[in-house]
Amino acid sequence: MPEPVIELTAVCRDYPAQPPVRALDDVSFRVARGDYLAIVGPSGSGKSTLLNVLGLLDRPSSGSYRLDGTETTTLRDGERTELRGDRIGFVFQSFHLLAHRSVVENVMLAEIYGGHPRKGRRERALGALERVGLGHRVNFLPDRLSGGERQRAAMARALMGEPSLLLCDEPTGNLDSRNTEAVLDLFDELREQGLTIVVITHEREVSTRAGRRVRITDGVLVEEA
Amino acid sequence: MHVRDLVGEAVAGMLARPVRSALTTLGTVLGITTLVITLGVAATAGNQIVGRFDELVATAITVEVPESTNGPLVAWDSLDRVTRLRGVVSAAAVAETKDSSNLSVRSNDLVDPARVTTQTLTVLAATTGLPEAARGRIVQGRFYDVGHVKRADRVAVLGDQAAKMLGVTDLDRAPAIFIGKHAYTVIGILGDLRRERNLSSAVIVPPTVGKQFGLRDVTRVLVNTSLGAADLIAGQAPDALSPGNGDQLQVIAPPSPTRARDQAQDDVNALFLILGLVSLAVGAVGIANVTLVTVMERVAEIGLRRSLGAARRHIAAQFLLESTLIGLAGGVIGASVGVVAVVAVSAAKQWTPLLDVRLAIGAPIAGAVVGLLAGLYPALRAARMEPVDALR
Numbered sequence: 001m002p003e004p005v006i007e008l009t010a011v012c013r014d015y016p017a018q019p020p021v022r023a024l025d026d027v028s029f030r031v032a033r034g035d036y037l038a039i040v041g042p043s044g045s046g047k048s049t050l051l052n053v054l055g056l057l058d059r060p061s062s063g064s065y066r067l068d069g070t071e072t073t074t075l076r077d078g079e080r081t082e083l084r085g086d087r088i089g090f091v092f093q094s095f096h097l098l099a100h101r102s103v104v105e106n107v108m109l110a111e112i113y114g115g116h117p118r119k120g121r122r123e124r125a126l127g128a129l130e131r132v133g134l135g136h137r138v139n140f141l142p143d144r145l146s147g148g149e150r151q152r153a154a155m156a157r158a159l160m161g162e163p164s165l166l167l168c169d170e171p172t173g174n175l176d177s178r179n180t181e182a183v184l185d186l187f188d189e190l191r192e193q194g195l196t197i198v199v200i201t202h203e204r205e206v207s208t209r210a211g212r213r214v215r216i217t218d219g220v221l222v223e224e225a
Numbered sequence: 226m227h228v229r230d231l232v233g234e235a236v237a238g239m240l241a242r243p244v245r246s247a248l249t250t251l252g253t254v255l256g257i258t259t260l261v262i263t264l265g266v267a268a269t270a271g272n273q274i275v276g277r278f279d280e281l282v283a284t285a286i287t288v289e290v291p292e293s294t295n296g297p298l299v300a301w302d303s304l305d306r307v308t309r310l311r312g313v314v315s316a317a318a319v320a321e322t323k324d325s326s327n328l329s330v331r332s333n334d335l336v337d338p339a340r341v342t343t344q345t346l347t348v349l350a351a352t353t354g355l356p357e358a359a360r361g362r363i364v365q366g367r368f369y370d371v372g373h374v375k376r377a378d379r380v381a382v383l384g385d386q387a388a389k390m391l392g393v394t395d396l397d398r399a400p401a402i403f404i405g406k407h408a409y410t411v412i413g414i415l416g417d418l419r420r421e422r423n424l425s426s427a428v429i430v431p432p433t434v435g436k437q438f439g440l441r442d443v444t445r446v447l448v449n450t451s452l453g454a455a456d457l458i459a460g461q462a463p464d465a466l467s468p469g470n471g472d473q474l475q476v477i478a479p480p481s482p483t484r485a486r487d488q489a490q491d492d493v494n495a496l497f498l499i500l501g502l503v504s505l506a507v508g509a510v511g512i513a514n515v516t517l518v519t520v521m522e523r524v525a526e527i528g529l530r531r532s533l534g535a536a537r538r539h540i541a542a543q544f545l546l547e548s549t550l551i552g553l554a555g556g557v558i559g560a561s562v563g564v565v566a567v568v569a570v571s572a573a574k575q576w577t578p579l580l581d582v583r584l585a586i587g588a589p590i591a592g593a594v595v596g597l598l599a600g601l602y603p604a605l606r607a608a609r610m611e612p613v614d615a616l617r
């Protein structure tokens with residue numbers, strides 16, 4: 001059996017507060033290569049916390065997280081950063097595009113850290129934009145783009161570094177049904193190419209098209225059929 | 226991360242808020258400008274003072290010869306021994322006594338021969354090298370030469386003031402003046418004196434002629450040396466003039482040039498230096514402040530960069546470089562403005578601007594260092610941020 005991309009074992013995440021908040025409570029699950037996983041759950045249930053842990057942006061308070069077979073909880077900060085830049089692509093709910101940089105520059109940003117060659121960077125960025133259907137807006141500033149276009153720009157940036165894992169927080173939250181459809185089509189396509197996708201969503205439409213669905217309630221994760 | 230990417234990100238960050246960046250540089254511009262002007266003008270003015278010292282004072286030696294009961298201390302022909310010393314540019318021996326300093330001198334006015342002008346003037350005897358030794362110029366006619374001296378010709382040279390007072394304006398017709406009963410032909414007028422200015426109202430005669438007025442012995446020797454030789458010549462001249470009795474002569478030598486420069490350096494206005502440093506410090510605080518505000522505004526960007534694989538040092542380096550570039554820009558602008566100001570001040574004062582290359586290169590570097598130091602704390606704050614917190 002091949003190594004799973006994600007393997008969580010008994011992961012807890014406590015936020016120091018009065019009283020302490022247990023945002024993740026004994027979470028264990030695996031995600032295999034090419035899986036398309038939807039995380040659903042009510043607001044405040046711990047979905048973003050889980051995504052931050054998966055994205056190596058946050059450390060679990062206890063438990064083990066293996067990414068592509070590498071135990072990450074014992075890694076030093078620098079090594080986690082390297083792994084994050086190398087393996088993981090993020091699509092944030094609020095996109096986080098730099099306002100004063102053109103779309104293509106925003107996408108190119110994904111390759112400036114780590115050992116990517118400078119040569120051909122613009123071509124690769126244009127390719128990624130082409131892939132998300134934004135080839136006609138490459139020199140726009142983000143504030144000139146529609147919500148759906150910004151979403152796709154953020155997606156192109158996430159795909160730019162050729163990650164093995166794509167983490168999306170509410171990727172269709174701001175989109176109408178047609179744009180949502182386009183994003184979901186893109187997910188299907190990416191998954192066929194072997195990319196592992198984890199998506200947080202509120203929308204039934206998104207979660208039903210995912211291969212697997214897990215539900216979090218008060219930090220407790222349950223696999224849904 | 227490639228260095229060119231780092232520079233590109235820093236420059237882009239700076240240019241994203243161009244007005245703010247420009248305003249942020251102001252403090253540094255002000256500080257660097259003040260420093261460059263202060264140091265530049267001080268160096269220029271200092272050089273000017275030293276330059277004047279060099280030309281006039283630093284090379285001028287006067288040897289006073291006291292009266293002696295047993296024969297003259299300095300013989301007229303001993304001047305040759307001084308002239309021969311290495312480092313001596315020109316020299317002249319002069320005889321002037323109390324009695325000779327108010328003799329009545331008369332001339333026939335050429336315009337109106339009937340009118341007679343009588344003046345009380347100083348008459349002194351001098352060797353032929355006097356015009357050079359007094360740093361003057363023969364404005365008309367000529368100075369007497371060795372021939373005149375040997376033959377004891379009754380010739381005289383007038384200082385330009387003396388000539389004016391006596392009404393002697395035209396030497397073509399060989400005008401005569403009378404000192405006491407004797408007539409002397411005026412063969413030249415000496416003017417533009419930059420040393421021994423009192424000579425301009427004197428009547429100068431050859432030593433062989435001066436004897437008639439009691440100007441028997443050398444009372445003073447004027448020596449001009451080449452630059453830097455004054456100290457040496459001041460030591461050698463007395464013995465050359467009066468072998469064996471050199472210690473009885475009184476040498477008036479210029480202060481050594483190094484002292485002159487020290488003096489000039491003391492004139493540097495310390496207040497302005499402090500002012501410059503204070504504005505530089507204020508500039509640094511300004512950069513630190515704005516960079517800190519910028520960091521706080523760009524928290525989301527920091528989070529994004531961390532999510533894209535930026536290590537803490539990459540974040541720190543970017544903000545540090547941004548503040549350094551702002552400081553550098555301030556330094557470059559300040560240095561340029563300062564240099565222009567120094568040149569302008571020099572032009573207004575007709576000085577030669579003295580611009581130290583180290584100052585021109587050092588000023589922008591100082592600006593960059595100010596920016597670097599100012600960026601340290603904000604950069605640290607940015608780097609310390611946890612990615613999750615930054616992305617919230």
Ligand SMILES: Nc1ncnc2c1ncn2[C@@H]1O[C@H](COP(=O)(O)OP(=O)(O)OP(=O)(O)O)[C@@H](O)[C@H]1O
Nearest residue numbers: 015016017021023042043044045046047048049050
């Ligand atoms: N830094 C923090 N300190 C204390 N408590 C926190 C912190 N971050 C999150 N929490 C708490 O942890 C719980 C889970 O938060 P999380 O952001 O993961 O929820 P979520 O499922 O993403 O909600 P939403 O769907 O609204 O985005 C919440 O109750 C929240 O209040």
Ligand SMILES: [Mg+2]
Nearest residue numbers: 047048049169
């Ligand atoms: Mg959330």
